[in-house]
Amino acid sequence: MKRIFESVLFVFILNVIFSSGLFALDKAIVESVTDGDILKVIYKNNEERFRLAGIDTPETKMTDAVRANAEKYEKTVSDILLMGKRAMEYTKSLVKPNDKISIEFDVQFLDKDGKYLGYVYLEDGRMLNEELVREGFASPSSSRLNVKYKKRFLQAFTEARKNKKGLWSPAEDSK
Numbered sequence: 001m002k003r004i005f006e007s008v009l010f011v012f013i014l015n016v017i018f019s020s021g022l023f024a025l026d027k028a029i030v031e032s033v034t035d036g037d038i039l040k041v042i043y044k045n046n047e048e049r050f051r052l053a054g055i056d057t058p059e060t061k062m063t064d065a066v067r068a069n070a071e072k073y074e075k076t077v078s079d080i081l082l083m084g085k086r087a088m089e090y091t092k093s094l095v096k097p098n099d100k101i102s103i104e105f106d107v108q109f110l111d112k113d114g115k116y117l118g119y120v121y122l123e124d125g126r127m128l129n130e131e132l133v134r135e136g137f138a139s140p141s142s143s144r145l146n147v148k149y150k151k152r153f154l155q156a157f158t159e160a161r162k163n164k165k166g167l168w169s170p171a172e173d174s175k
Contacts, residue, residue, distance in 0.1 A: 025102035025121065030095050035060055036087030036137060037129075038115065039095065043103070049115040052129045053106055053146040054153055055138040057091070058084035058167070083167045087137040090166065094128060095120075101128070106146035117146065133157050136166020 028041040028050070036057025039050045058080050059066045069080045095101065102121040111117045120128040130149065132138035133156040140153040161168045 025104050028101050028103055030097055030099040030101060032097060033088060033092045033095060036084060036091050036132065039091075039101075039120070041101070043116065050103070050120070051111050051115045051117050052132070052138075053108075053117045053119055054141055054143065054149055055129045055133055056141040057087035057132065057138045060084040060088055086167065087132070090135065090137045091128070091132065094122060094131060099123065106148045108143070108145040119149065129153070130156055134160060134165075136160035136164075136168045 026043070028043040028048075031040040031042060031047065034040055034049065037052040037055055039052075041048055041050050043050065058069055060081065061084075062077070062081070066077055066080045066084075069075070070077045073080070075083070100123055103116070104119040104121065105116075106118060108117055122128055122131075127149075129138070130152060133140065133153050140150060140157055160166060164170060
């Protein structure tokens with residue numbers, strides 16, 4: 001009975017440690033912003049592309065995703081591309097070249113294109129992924145793997161749309 005209790009306690013402690021983020025986050029240095037949700041960084045002494053996990057910003061270049069988003073959000077392709085540029089500019093306003101960032105990984109470390117995938121923390125402690133959603137420049141992604149902050153992102157998304165922030169602003173329609 002004592003062994004069972006010790007085993008359960010050990011598993012509980014590991015679960016608390018892993019879910020509370022007590023482990024040190026990885027560090028990186030920003031080189032540039034290449035898209036609303038993609039950064040070029042120096043990570044472990046290598047130049048790497050890093051995608052923000054759990055969120056999606058509109059594309060800045062013509063892809064099938066642009067057409068799909070135009071249909072989904074009842075916008076023109078030009079509107080979606082403009083929205084992508086606005087999202088990228090907002091990301092650039094939050095992270096600049098040589099900024100130090102912290103990275104937290106979830107279940108999936110790499111995306112289908114080989115980019116690192118995770119959550120980025122700014123020097124002031126804010127999570128970049130969440131800030132983009134909260135200010136209306138991103139929406140939660142449909143990933144089934146990286147869902148650690150899904151509820152937070154959904155709540156931020158709902159608030160941004162309700163308050164007509166960022167891409168949900170009526171001013172966007174007139175641009």
